[in-house]
Amino acid sequence: MKLYRFEALINSSENVSIIVVASDELSAFEAAELELEKTYLKLPIIEELSLIDTRAIRKKAGFVINS
Numbered sequence: 001m002k003l004y005r006f007e008a009l010i011n012s013s014e015n016v017s018i019i020v021v022a023s024d025e026l027s028a029f030e031a032a033e034l035e036l037e038k039t040y041l042k043l044p045i046i047e048e049l050s051l052i053d054t055r056a057i058r059k060k061a062g063f064v065i066n067s
Helices: 025-039
Strands: 002-010 014-022 046-056
Touching: 002 025, 014 025, 025 046
Parallel strands: none
Antiparallel strands: 002 014, 002 046
């Protein structure tokens, strides 16, 4: 399993970061889209979804997200 960090441009104006755990890249993209759909009451329009970083899950793994 790996930790994947994505950035998405939604609704033509909002940038969001998404962190998911998945076994492969395809599953990670699917999970990121699903998390966006679950988070917003109104289904967001995903303009871009970019994989930014991947980390193997070990005893300690994480990301620093700048806002």
